[in-house]
Amino acid sequence: xxxxxxxxxxxxxxxxxxxxxxxxxxxxxxxxxxxxxxxxxxxxxxxxxxxxxxxxxxxxxxxxxxxxxxxxxxxxxxxxxxxxxxxxxxxxxxxxxxxxxxxxxxxxxxxxxxxxxxxxxxxxxxxxxxxxxxxxxxxxxxxxxxxxxxxxxxxxxxxxxxxxxxxxxxxxxx
Numbered sequence: 187x188x189x190x191x192x193x194x195x196x197x198x199x200x201x202x203x204x205x206x207x208x209x210x211x212x213x214x215x216x217x218x219x220x221x222x223x224x225x226x227x228x229x230x231x232x233x234x235x236x237x238x239x240x241x242x243x244x245x246x247x248x249x250x251x252x253x254x255x256x257x258x259x260x261x262x263x264x265x266x267x268x269x270x271x272x273x274x275x276x277x278x279x280x281x282x283x284x285x286x287x288x289x290x291x292x293x294x295x296x297x298x299x300x301x302x303x304x305x306x307x308x309x310x311x312x313x314x315x316x317x318x319x320x321x322x323x324x325x326x327x328x329x330x331x332x333x334x335x336x337x338x339x340x341x342x343x344x345x346x347x348x349x350x351x352x353x354x355x356x357x358x359x360x
Contacts, residue, residue, distance in 0.1 A: 241298060241299065241302045243270065243271035243272045243273075243302060244271055244272070244273055245273070246272055246273060246299045246302060246303065246323050246324060247273050247275045247321065247322040247323045247324070248267055248272050248273065248274045248275065248303060248322065248323065248324045248325075248326065249274070249275060249276045249277065249293075249320070249322050249324070249325045249326070250263045250264050250267070250274060250276075250277040250278075250325075250326045250328065251277070251278065251279065251280035251281075251325060251326065251327045251328065252277075252278065252279050252280055252283075252328050253279075253280035253281075253282065253283060253284070253285030253327045253328055253329055254283060254285060254328050254329055254330050254332055255283030255284075256328075256330075256332065259328045259332055260277040260278055260279070260328060261277065262332075262336075263277075263326060263328060263332070264277040266306075266336075266339075267303070267306070267326075270306055272303065275321075275322055276322070280327050280328070285327055285328070285329035285330065286329050286330050286331065287310075287311070287329040287330075287331050288307065288310050288326065288327065288328050288329040288331055288332055288335050289310060289311050289312070289313055289326075289327050289329070290303055290304055290307065290310055290311070290312045290313070290324060290325070290326055290327075291312075291313050291314075291315040291324065291325040291326075291327065292312060292313065292314050292315065292316070292323075292324060293315060293316060293317050293320050293322055293323055293324060293325055294316060294323050295314065295316040297312060297314070299323040299324050300312045300323070300324050303324050303326065306339055307326075307335055307338075307339055308335075308338045308339060308342045309335070309338055310326075310335055
């Protein structure tokens with residue numbers, strides 16, 4: 187009889203321990219995805235780029251493809267990205283010219299590089315499309331919305347710049 191009671195206590199203890207482990211895992215996952223807990227890596231939110239240390243942009247290999255059909259669009263985006271420190275390894279036309287939206291494609295299966303590019307192109311979605319045959323990290327396919335993307339980008343840069351100038355003014359007493 188005593189052996190049966192001990193066995194029952196051990197089973198109940200094992201179940202309680204398992205439930206505690208599952209509960210801890212669930213709470214950790216919920217906290218990580220709601221932003222209320224510590225995060226181990228860069229956040230998935232494109233707008234949280236200010237709290238995440240930036241990657242070395244010169245090491246991010248980017249390809250730009252014009253899917254809008256607008257003359258010179260790939261060259262314009264290439265110049266913009268190179269001015270921001272990215273290594274644009276190739277640019278040219280996309281497979282077609284009827285892309286409505288500009289989008290970023292993660293080519294390595296780790297979205298950190300794609301998110302870094304997305305910090306310059308607010309609101310542009312990131313897709314996963316790993317391709318080990320391409321020797322690059324990110325592809326940008328330009329759509330018909332390029333002008334609105336660039337306007338958002340300039341507005342975001344201006345907002346960040348004005349915030350920086352505000353801190354600079356406070357430091358210098360200006």
